[in-house]
Amino acid sequence: MAKFDLSRLGGAGVLPLAGISPGAAAPSADAGARPAAGRRAHMREAGLLLIIAALCAVMSVASPHFLTVDNVRAMLLSFSIEGIVVVGMTVLLIVGGIDLSVGSVVCLAMVVTGKLFLMGLDPWSASVLAIAACALVGAAIGGCVSGIGLSHFIASLAFMVIVRGLCLALTQGTPQSLFALPAGFKFIGQGAVAGVPVVILIFLAVVALSDLALRRATVMRRVFYTGSNEKAALYSGIRTGRVKFWVTVLCAALAGLAGVIYTARFGAATPTFGAGMELNVIAAVVIGGASLKGGSGTVLGAVLGLALLSVVTSSLILLDVSPYWQDMIKGAILLAAVSIDHLLNVRKASR
Amino acid sequence: MNPASPPMLALRGVRKRYGAVTALAGVSLTAHRGEIHALCGENGAGKSTLMKIVSGIVQPDAGELRLNGRALRLDGPAHAMRQGIGLVHQEIALCEDATVAENMFMAEVGRRGRPWMDYRDLKRRAAQVLARLSPDIDPGRRVSQLSLSQQQLVEIAKALTLDCQVLILDEPTAALTGQESSALFRVLHGLKARGMAIVYISHRMAEIFEHCDRATVLRDGRDVFSAPLAGTTADELVRCMVGRDLTQYFPPKADGIDDSGTPLLEVDGLCDRQDRVGGVSFALRRGEILGIAGLMGAGRTELAETVCGLRPARRGAVRLRGRPLRVRGYRDALRGGLAYLSEDRKAAGVFLDLSIAQNVAAMALQRVSSRWGWLRRSAEAEMARDLGRRLKLKSDGVHVCAACLSGGNQQKVAIAKLLATQPSVLLMDEPTRGVDVGAKSEIHHLLRDLARQGMGIVVISSELPEIIGLCDRALVVREGRIAGELSGPAMTEEALLRLASGFTKEESA
Numbered sequence: 001m002a003k004f005d006l007s008r009l010g011g012a013g014v015l016p017l018a019g020i021s022p023g024a025a026a027p028s029a030d031a032g033a034r035p036a037a038g039r040r041a042h043m044r045e046a047g048l049l050l051i052i053a054a055l056c057a058v059m060s061v062a063s064p065h066f067l068t069v070d071n072v073r074a075m076l077l078s079f080s081i082e083g084i085v086v087v088g089m090t091v092l093l094i095v096g097g098i099d100l101s102v103g104s105v106v107c108l109a110m111v112v113t114g115k116l117f118l119m120g121l122d123p124w125s126a127s128v129l130a131i132a133a134c135a136l137v138g139a140a141i142g143g144c145v146s147g148i149g150l151s152h153f154i155a156s157l158a159f160m161v162i163v164r165g166l167c168l169a170l171t172q173g174t175p176q177s178l179f180a181l182p183a184g185f186k187f188i189g190q191g192a193v194a195g196v197p198v199v200i201l202i203f204l205a206v207v208a209l210s211d212l213a214l215r216r217a218t219v220m221r222r223v224f225y226t227g228s229n230e231k232a233a234l235y236s237g238i239r240t241g242r243v244k245f246w247v248t249v250l251c252a253a254l255a256g257l258a259g260v261i262y263t264a265r266f267g268a269a270t271p272t273f274g275a276g277m278e279l280n281v282i283a284a285v286v287i288g289g290a291s292l293k294g295g296s297g298t299v300l301g302a303v304l305g306l307a308l309l310s311v312v313t314s315s316l317i318l319l320d321v322s323p324y325w326q327d328m329i330k331g332a333i334l335l336a337a338v339s340i341d342h343l344l345n346v347r348k349a350s351r
Numbered sequence: 352m353n354p355a356s357p358p359m360l361a362l363r364g365v366r367k368r369y370g371a372v373t374a375l376a377g378v379s380l381t382a383h384r385g386e387i388h389a390l391c392g393e394n395g396a397g398k399s400t401l402m403k404i405v406s407g408i409v410q411p412d413a414g415e416l417r418l419n420g421r422a423l424r425l426d427g428p429a430h431a432m433r434q435g436i437g438l439v440h441q442e443i444a445l446c447e448d449a450t451v452a453e454n455m456f457m458a459e460v461g462r463r464g465r466p467w468m469d470y471r472d473l474k475r476r477a478a479q480v481l482a483r484l485s486p487d488i489d490p491g492r493r494v495s496q497l498s499l500s501q502q503q504l505v506e507i508a509k510a511l512t513l514d515c516q517v518l519i520l521d522e523p524t525a526a527l528t529g530q531e532s533s534a535l536f537r538v539l540h541g542l543k544a545r546g547m548a549i550v551y552i553s554h555r556m557a558e559i560f561e562h563c564d565r566a567t568v569l570r571d572g573r574d575v576f577s578a579p580l581a582g583t584t585a586d587e588l589v590r591c592m593v594g595r596d597l598t599q600y601f602p603p604k605a606d607g608i609d610d611s612g613t614p615l616l617e618v619d620g621l622c623d624r625q626d627r628v629g630g631v632s633f634a635l636r637r638g639e640i641l642g643i644a645g646l647m648g649a650g651r652t653e654l655a656e657t658v659c660g661l662r663p664a665r666r667g668a669v670r671l672r673g674r675p676l677r678v679r680g681y682r683d684a685l686r687g688g689l690a691y692l693s694e695d696r697k698a699a700g701v702f703l704d705l706s707i708a709q710n711v712a713a714m715a716l717q718r719v720s721s722r723w724g725w726l727r728r729s730a731e732a733e734m735a736r737d738l739g740r741r742l743k744l745k746s747d748g749v750h751v752c753a754a755c756l757s758g759g760n761q762q763k764v765a766i767a768k769l770l771a772t773q774p775s776v777l778l779m780d781e782p783t784r785g786v787d788v789g790a791k792s793e794i795h796h797l798l799r800d801l802a803r804q805g806m807g808i809v810v811i812s813s814e815l816p817e818i819i820g821l822c823d824r825a826l827v828v829r830e831g832r833i834a835g836e837l838s839g840p841a842m843t844e845e846a847l848l849r850l851a852s853g854f855t856k857e858e859s860a
Contacts, residue, residue: 216726218716225713228702235661235699236713236768237685295704 041298044289044341048304055311063318071314073197079310080203081258081265082281083303087210088254089285090302091220095247096227096294097152101141102255103277104163105134107270109259111167114176114269123185127263131256137163138252142245152248160278167271175270178263189265199261206254211299223247227294283330284309287337308333357420359384359548360405360436360517365414367400367572374400376572377414382517382548387539389559389580390552392569393592393815393848398552399441401569402519405550406438407431418517432458437515441522441552443502445494445509452477452490455509480508483538485531500527507535511542518542519550524558525648536562554646554852556585568592593815593844601792601820602799608636608823613673615639615807616689616776618658621667627653629831630667635776635807640798642822643811644847650831651811652694655778659684659691671776685714688775692765692782694811696758700765703754707746708735710753710764715771738767743793759790766794770801777801780811795821815844827851 059066085102092099109130116126137159144155191198214220225233226240233240263269287305290297309330316326360382367375375397382388392398403409405416407425416423418434425431431438445454452473453460460468470491477490485504494502503526510518520539524532539549539562553559559566560580568576568591576591614634621631627650635641645651656662658669660678669676676687684691693699702710712719712731719731735749742763746756753764762782769777782798783791798821802808812818818825824838827850835850837843 216728218720218724218726221709221712221716221726224705224709225702228705229698231699232693232702233713235681235691235693237680237682237772238713239680239682295702 041289041296041301045298045301045304048288048301048308052304052308052311055308055315059311059315059318063315065318066315071318075310075314076200077197077265079306080197080199081261082277082284083203083306084206084258084261085255085277085281086284086302086306087206087299088251089281090288090290090297090299091210091214091223091247092152092251093282093285093290093292094214094227094294094297095223095244096230097145097244097248097251098156098282098292099138099141099152099248099251099255100156100278101137101160101163102251102281103274104160104167105137105252105255106259106262106274106277107167107272108137108163109134109256110263110269110273111170111176111271113260113263114178115170117178117181118176123181123264127185127260130260131253134256134259135249135253138249139245141252142248145248146241146245152244164275171269171271173271175268178267178269181264181267185264186267187264189261189263189267199265202261206257207299207303214299224295227296229295280309280330281306283334287334289341305337356384357417358382359419360550361417361420362401362405363415363417365401365404365416366412367397367404367409368412373572375404375411378569378572378574380550380567380574380577382550384516384546384548385543386564387543387549387551387562389563389566390550390569391554391559391566391588391592393813393844396569396592397572398569399521400572402438402521402550402552405431405517405519406436408438429458432513432515435514435516437510437513437518439507439510439518439520439523441525443499443506443526445502445505447495448493450474450491450493451481451488451497451505451508454494454505455480455490455512457509458513476512477508480511483541484508484511484534500531503527504531504535511538515547517548517550519552521552522554523551524553524555532558556588556852559588560585589845589848593848602796604799605638605640605802605823608639610636615672616658616809617668617670617673619668619670621654621657621669622665623653623657623662624665625653625662627831628657628662631828631831631833632667633826633833633836635809637805637807638802639824640802640808640810640822642818642825643809643828644813644815644818644825644851645828645834646851647813649828649851651828652780653831654828655691655780655809655811659689659778661691685772685774688773689778690714690769690772690774690776691778692769692780694780694784696762696765696785701753701761701768704752706750706752707739707744707756707764708732708749711735711738711749711767711771714768715773718771734771735767738770739763741770742767742797757790759786759794762786762790762794766797774806776807776809778809778811781813782810783812783814783817815847818842818847819844829853 056067065071085106089099089102112130112133113123113126116129117123141152141155141159144150145152188198188202193201222233222238222243225236225238226243230240262273284306285297285302286292287308288298288301288303290302312330312333313326316329358381360380362378362380365375365378378397378401380390380401390398390401400409404411407428407430410426416425418436423434425434446457452470455477456473474490481488481490484507485501488497488501488504494505497505503523507520507523523535527535543549551559551563563580565577565579566583566588567574568588570592576588615637616635618634619632622629631654633641643651643654653662657664660681660683664678669678671687671689676684676689678684681691697703702713708731711734715734719734720726732749739746739749744763744767745760753761756764766782779798783794786794798808798810810818810822819842824836825842825847826836827834827847829851834853837846837850
């Protein structure tokens with residue numbers, strides 16, 4: 001990754017505070033400290049939160065099982081691990097990329113962890129190696145993009161199929177039972193600290209760290225520059241190829257982390273696991289406000305997008321809606337969210 | 352030419368403004384049937400805008416257009432074509448994956464109530480048109496397989512299929528070989544004999560005098576000359592193109608540049624890999640503003656991009672303060688203190704959907720980050736405010752997005768972005784393009800101030816008054832090479848234009 005620049009401290013901080021044009025008042029420290037695009041992101045996040053809250057309110061009346069501890073816990077669990085994949089995808093969408101292989105990569109992490117464990121390695125080392133393998137897949141995709149010049153879409157489509165094939169080949173197509181996993185490792189996926197599942201704690205840590213990094217870390221700022229206007233970034237001395245490469249690696253590594261946690265949770269490695277997950281993940285990020293053209297997106301928005309999809313899924317199950325209809329409804333939500341956003345943008349641009 | 356009949360094409364008092372910039376301030380032009388009418392003028396004089404109006408791409412703010420005496424209001428290029436007005440663009444705009452024949456007849460494919468493609472018919476008719484212009488182009492080939500000059504010929508052939516009454520050609524020979532040009536002129540003379548009115552835009556004096564009947568000269572969005580070429584000399588025409596008073600107010604020049612010791616920037620025999628820059632050498636002193644003039648496509652931008660590592664160099668050296676600058680990429684140049692302002696502000700200069708502060712920090716993130724790589728937003732905002740003040744940037748704070756600013760203020764953001772890197776040499780490519788007069792003057796004064804503080808500045812500009820008024824010295828680039836150097840009183844628009852177009856007094860005699 002473009003390495004952290006050690007700052008020269010001091011610098012511009014000594015100048016008197018004042019507005020730019022004679023008439024403009026000096027913006028106060030924090031009210032103004034948010035970019036123009038940030039305000040719109042907040043509106044969207046608030047809007048999503050509102051919709052989720054409304055849906056929850058309706059559901060708690062419609063179904064007595066909705067607002068029970070068990071159901072909320074189940075929703076949060078199913079959503080937390082996928083949420084880690086969503087975080088990686090958010091960063092990748094901001095740089096203007098996309099990764100269709102995350103479902104396969106999640107599965108690869110499962111299969112590699114399981115395989116190495118069954119070969120006698122301790123599960124912790126196996127997990128580290130599995131995440132490294134996933135990062136390598138990301139590096140291969142990133143290499144195709146930054147080195148050869150393929151689009152993220154095509155490169156990751158190819159690796160979606162390649163990696164899935166690899167998973168099937170490694171396991172001979174049969175799920176591997178890992179009931180012998182030590183309790184310490186299973187704790188990651190199944191345990192709880194003070195009543196809160198560890199999975200959720202990991203998820204919250206990843207979200208908090210990545211949200212902070214996206215807003216405040218200078219390396220992540222290069223990601224925004226590259227996604228916003230790659231040519232201008234290049235002309236600003238940013239090595240955009242490297243930025244795209246490392247973001248692709250990051251996304252795959254986070255998918256690997258999610259895969260390892262799934263392994264600990266289920267105690268099994270299924271070579272078909274995660275098929276179709278990429279679409280759910282991308283849908284969540286887009287509902288959360290990221291643009292496929294790059295340059296915009298927030299972790300919080302993406303996580304809320306995923307939360308909305310999870311609440312909808314849970315609601316449909318509780319309301320006994322057939323699974324066939326469920327997909328249709330989720331697709332319609334994606335379409336509606338993206339259309340509304342696009343129409344609002346067009347109106348803004350025409351002003 | 353029959354003086355009794357109305358002219359084929361008559362424009363009267365045509366005006367057009369783009370925001371704060373006046374492109375045309377009342378232009379009249381008359382082209383008769385059976386004549387080739389040359390339209391000349393400097394870059395930015397308004398030729399292209401005028402031709403876009405005639406071909407219906409752009410609607411004028413005022414003025415009238417008459418075709419065969421009939422007043423017309425064109426509402427689009429398709430309308431203009433139906434009226435018999437054809438335009439050959441300066442830039443090639445063909446569908447690369449379609450065949451030559453399809454491209455030539457694109458306007459009629461899908462019309463006429465014919466549901467099926469008749470490739471054989473298209474090819475036959477395309478071959479007929481091409482036979483006169485360039486018989487060796489196979490109408491069945493894909494455009495992507497043709498050379499640049501062949502593509503240009505297809506672009507011309509495309510206009511010939513329209514069966515038009517008025518044909519406009521915007522610098523059609525820029526990409527053509529000598530032989531191809533003569534074939535083109537044979538065709539044009541044939542069309543002229545059949546009564547077509549041809550408007551021919553060109554910088555090449557020799558061509559104009561050999562093939563055109565009359566000429567109209569545009570300057571600053573007005574027509575300043577229109578007469579038959581028979582009684583005119585090339586000298587007169589060039590003087591008309593440039594003869595303008597320096598009405599703009601420029602800052603005073605440097606009092607004298609210390610040219611002892613090592614220059615700030617030395618470029619020695621620089622070539623790029625595509626041969627757009629062919630062995631350029633020059634030196635830049637502290638406190639100097641060096642202009643680089645030249646026609647469009649002469650290689651000015653390519654030169655600047657090669658110097659700062661955005662284009663790979665094949666040969667040559669760049670030295671900064673006497674020390675060789677090893678440039679593998681733009682970052683190395685930036686680290687050495689060399690910063691480049693792109694001519695294309697929207698595509699490469701600013702991040703339109705990011706805020707002013709985020710833009711200004713883009714090249715100098717280390718100045719606003721903490722030891723561990725976290726952004727200090729107060730420092731970022733402060734840096735943007737400070738530079739904004741120095742550049743007289745007008746905005747509601749530094750957190751509004753760049754897209755909300757006017758062109759002039761966007762350009763100031765782009766310049767602030769460079770200044771944030773604290774460079775010692777600035778390469779400014781068209782620093783005032785698309786900028787209103789007030790901001791233009793502010794940018795000129797800023798550049799002079801920076802030079803006075805010891806910076807070395809290279810200004811690439813298509814506007815000759817800017818070169819003359821702002822720069823201490825000017826290089827003229829032609830076909831990727833330095834065609835000459837002018838300074839002091841010798842730096843006139845006429846002299847610059849002569850060097851840029853390769854037209855010397857001897858040739859006109």
